[in-house]
Amino acid sequence: MTYHELSATEEIATEQPPEKPLEQQYRELLQDYSALKEELEAVREENRQLKDNLKKSQFGxxxxxxxxxxxxxxxxxxxxxxxxxxxxxxxxxxxxxxxxxxxxxxxxxxxxxxxxxxxxxxxxxxxxxxxxxxxxxxxxxxxxxxxxxPMIVWPSKEKIRAKLPRVFKPKYKNCRCIIDCTEIFIQRTFNMTARSETWSNYKHQNTMKYLIGITPTGSISFLSDGWGGRASDKLITIDSGFLKKVDPKDEILADRGFLIREELAMVGATLRIPSFTKSKSQLSGRCVDTSRQLSRVRIHVERVIGQLKQFLILNTVIPISQVDLLDDVIVICAALTNKKRSVVPLKR
Known part of the structure; x- marks a missing residue:
């Protein structure tokens, strides 16, 4: 092949194909764009599903x-x-x-x-x-x-009487509050003084002790700060500020351990506790009947404490490193307990 023939062949091979009309190019680009857009939406949907599955697989x-x-x-x-x-x-x-x-x-x-x-x-x-x-x-x-x-409220006497449940009306129409103490286990400390002050003879363990008061309708209306388990019910009641909330003619229902009759009498209030046998071999029929009626209404504070301890942190042994948070924890538990349904039948 001559030089001129070779040059002609290369010239033919390097010729570019004729360009497509602009309108056809536009249609093809538009089709490519639509295909890419659909593919992108499919990827986004797949990502959304993966994120949803990830959220479901992770706790939160x-x-x-x-x-x-x-x-x-x-x-x-x-x-x-x-x-x-x-x-x-x-x-x-x-x-x-x-x-x-x-x-x-x-x-x-x-x-x-x-x-x-x-x-x-x-x-x-x-x-x-x-x-x-x-x-x-x-x-x-x-x-x-x-x-x-603020959800732990000491209501007025008028509000309590307006909502007094039927079970209180025959004998305890002036009931303002039912009180009891509850204890929370804490870890034993190395400090001997603190260990002694928090030792509970009743629980046989180191505890923090709280005074709890409820209204006749079953709402927690008083909650003391925490005391070492060694403190008596009487000491906590006197020093917690509870007596400052009591008005004349109020009736306070409690267990036998609350020896605060004189302190309540000084503010014109009355203490109602189960009868003691003292030196007698048994109680009289009247005392037995009175104690039975008192137990029927006083038990509601124990039921509310049972509701309170559905917050299971109060059933654990609190580490020493977290004891300083315990007062705040029990306030939270008490306030949220007040948002639950009352344990007292509210028929009037």
Whole structure:
């Protein structure tokens, strides 16, 4: 092949195909665009499904069904949870930790109180660290306590009489409050003085002791600060400020351990406790009947304490490192107990 023939062949081979009309190019590009757009939407939908599946596989607020919500938090509804959270969000003293949402920070606090879980258990469930859980609890519990404390109300005598249940009317129409003490186990400390002051002869363990008062309708109306288990019921009642709330002609129902008749008499109130046998071998028929009637109404405070201890943290042994939070914890438990259905039949 000659040089000119070779040049002609290369020239033919390098010729470009004729360009498509612009209208045809536009249609093809539009089709490619539509195909890519559909593919992108499919990828986005797949991502949404993966995110939903991931949320369901991880423990947290989004993974709890409404039916299980009360078990994990002790609250009646998700709405109450969100209402309390909205109030707490207004505080400037809270810092979100561990990359967790507001809802999960609050959920950690409520689960600690409701279920009494170890901090390491909570950290594992939420995929965070033990230190993060400890810091969340130390920041949120005091704030939640101060938010809920107004739910523990000492009502007026008029309000109590207006709602007095039928079971109180025959013998205890002037009942203002039923009182009792409850004890929470704490870890034994190395400090011998503190160990002695918190030793409970009744529980045979180191405890913190609280005076609880309820209205005839079953609401917690008084809650003392914590005392060492060694303190007597009388001492706590006198020094807790309870007597300052009592008015003349009030009746206070209690157990035999509350030897405060004289202290109540000084403010014009009356103490009602079961009769003592003293030196007698047995009680008279009248005393037995009176004690039986008193027991029928006084037992409601024990039932309310039973409701209170459905918050399982109060059934655990509180570590020494967390005892300083116990007063706030029991305030939270008492306030949320007041949001539950009353244990007293409210028929009037």
């Amino acid at each position: 607020f989004d993974a709890i069904s409404p039916r299980a919500f009360c078990f994990f938090t002790g609250l009646r509804s998700v709405g109450l949870f969100l209402w309390l959270l909205a109030i707490l969000k207004r505080s400037t003293s809270i810092t979100l930790r561990g990359g967790l949402t507001w809802e999960n920070n609050f959920l950690i606090v409520l689960m600690k109180i409701r279920l009494g879980l170890l901090n390491r258990d909570i950290a594992y469930r939420f995929g965070t660290s033990f230190t993060t859980v400890s810091r969340i609890l130390r920041e949120w519990i005091p704030l939640l306590s101060s938010t809920l404390r």
